[in-house]
Amino acid sequence: MLHTLKVYKVHQPVELVYDEAGLRITGDLHAHKKPKAGRTCGCIPLPPPKVSDPTLLPIDNTNLLQVLYNDQTHMIQIHAIIPQQPDKVDSPVDLYKFIYSVEKGQEQDCIDFCTTVMTGAYKGLLTKKRLKVLINPFGGQGKAKQIFESQVRPVFDAARCSVDVQYTEYQGHAIKIAQDLDIQSYDAIVTVSGDGVIHEVVNGFLQRPDARQAIRKVPLGVIPGGTGNALSICMLGEKQGFDPVMAAVQIIKGRSLALDLCSVTYDDHRYFSFLSQNYGITSYADLGTESMRWMGDARTVLGLLKEIMSGNSYGMEAAVHIVEDNKETIQSQYESAHTSATWIELAESGDGEDHRVVDTIPALTESVPEDWTKIDGKISFFLASKTPLLARGMLSHPYALPNDGLLDLLLVRGNYGVMKQLGVFDKVEKGDHLDSKIVRQLYKDNFFFKKKKIHSLSLFLFG
Ligand SMILES: Nc1ncnc2c1ncn2[C@@H]1O[C@H](COP(=O)(O)OP(=O)(O)OP(=O)(O)O)[C@@H](O)[C@H]1O
Numbered sequence: 430m431l432h433t434l435k436v437y438k439v440h441q442p443v444e445l446v447y448d449e450a451g452l453r454i455t456g457d458l459h460a461h462k463k464p465k466a467g468r469t470c471g472c473i474p475l476p477p478p479k480v481s482d483p484t485l486l487p488i489d490n491t492n493l494l495q496v497l498y499n500d501q502t503h504m505i506q507i508h509a510i511i512p513q514q515p516d517k518v519d520s521p522v523d524l525y526k527f528i529y530s531v532e533k534g535q536e537q538d539c540i541d542f543c544t545t546v547m548t549g550a551y552k553g554l555l556t557k558k559r560l561k562v563l564i565n566p567f568g569g570q571g572k573a574k575q576i577f578e579s580q581v582r583p584v585f586d587a588a589r590c591s592v593d594v595q596y597t598e599y600q601g602h603a604i605k606i607a608q609d610l611d612i613q614s615y616d617a618i619v620t621v622s623g624d625g626v627i628h629e630v631v632n633g634f635l636q637r638p639d640a641r642q643a644i645r646k647v648p649l650g651v652i653p654g655g656t657g658n659a660l661s662i663c664m665l666g667e668k669q670g671f672d673p674v675m676a677a678v679q680i681i682k683g684r685s686l687a688l689d690l691c692s693v694t695y696d697d698h699r700y701f702s703f704l705s706q707n708y709g710i711t712s713y714a715d716l717g718t719e720s721m722r723w724m725g726d727a728r729t730v731l732g733l734l735k736e737i738m739s740g741n742s743y744g745m746e747a748a749v750h751i752v753e754d755n756k757e758t759i760q761s762q763y764e765s766a767h768t769s770a771t772w773i774e775l776a777e778s779g780d781g782e783d784h785r786v787v788d789t790i791p792a793l794t795e796s797v798p799e800d801w802t803k804i805d806g807k808i809s810f811f812l813a814s815k816t817p818l819l820a821r822g823m824l825s826h827p828y829a830l831p832n833d834g835l836l837d838l839l840l841v842r843g844n845y846g847v848m849k850q851l852g853v854f855d856k857v858e859k860g861d862h863l864d865s866k867i868v869r870q871l872y873k874d875n876f877f878f879k880k881k882k883i884h885s886l887s888l889f890l891f892g
Contacts, residue, residue, distance in 0.1 A: 434531075451492070451550075457529075491678075558681065563606060563622065568654050597622070613646075691703070709811050709841075710741075711736075746805050
């Protein structure tokens, strides 16, 4: 059903048309111009859109943040996200604000129009979310605060979210904040940081007596403010995963996605991981470039090259429970899971249940079950991951699924020499390394790894 409203930009008539797909603004010749710094009001800017009518600006429901009538100014205000290149799926986006005057006598029509648009734009979603925002002022290249204030806060304000900002003050602070968070007061917890602070939030939640309830009640929203931002690129892709505006829109318009967590026990310490567990070249590459965070995510590539060139080999002992080790089968399972993807909504736990997270995997002191496979000797890569991308340009686990209850393990046994290892590295950008003969197995499994044990739990994320 079509809903229309006639409004004015100064004296020029403009028509607003809303249907199920979204809103169209017709007749505003300057609507596509890009917003100026400061993004005040006015009618806004961008390169001309690839639509047949240059006076027409279509805005999808997903990109509509707020449409409201201001009875002080007798104006309608539209806050929306507009892609810089409308024909590209991963185009950068900008925040726009359109303001048009409403004719005398049309006020009630305008209010009704706004209600219709907002109902369609937020179908099944909460409006005016209450957000707890954690900013690591030292994360990545130290730009998290600036990213938040200049690119993210305006989006949250436009969507009329209430924002409670807290800066992390020391290592481990986010664990404490998540542990003490009043879960009834917030609709999401948002990190403006790298993966380190996300790790702390997840672990803080899971140390709570009401861990399961807390993690269901308060989803995690991720704004890229670190160096690698691995979780962000796994959710939004390699380009948009580094776009704070797009990430902010996900927090407002995204739906929750369950992501398995891995329980890791190290000596008598237990924690939960949502990315990868690894040994061999990738782990030493990471450790060897800790002091190079200033160079952003380029340090991942540099570290890997350095470690491969060193010619080191790595001994390990591990036991793995293999669920599937045929690459073709894993690929086809991934493809069918991907095409039939459904959002996993976890049921709320009932009152009186124990909400603590309990360990269900056998203790390390117990003997390895008979149907598990042992790995004992030299390896180059032992990389188990819940997520597909290790970093930008490194699609290490192309068939990883967020909530299949399994880990994907990439294993290269032995040391095949620098040239062959460089060959694997060279193909990892698009995931083609799996065709390499030396990448012997890609398992879906649970496993014991040295002194670590891993299984999966769930966390809500926006996707
Ligand atoms: N105020 C602070 N002072 C010192 N360390 C902090 C502070 N706030 C957070 N931290 C620590 O900084 C570490 C790294 O933070 P973060 O994940 O944000 O950035 P990053 O490691 O550069 O990003 P990425 O994980 O994407 O590479 C975290 O483990 C966190 O404990």
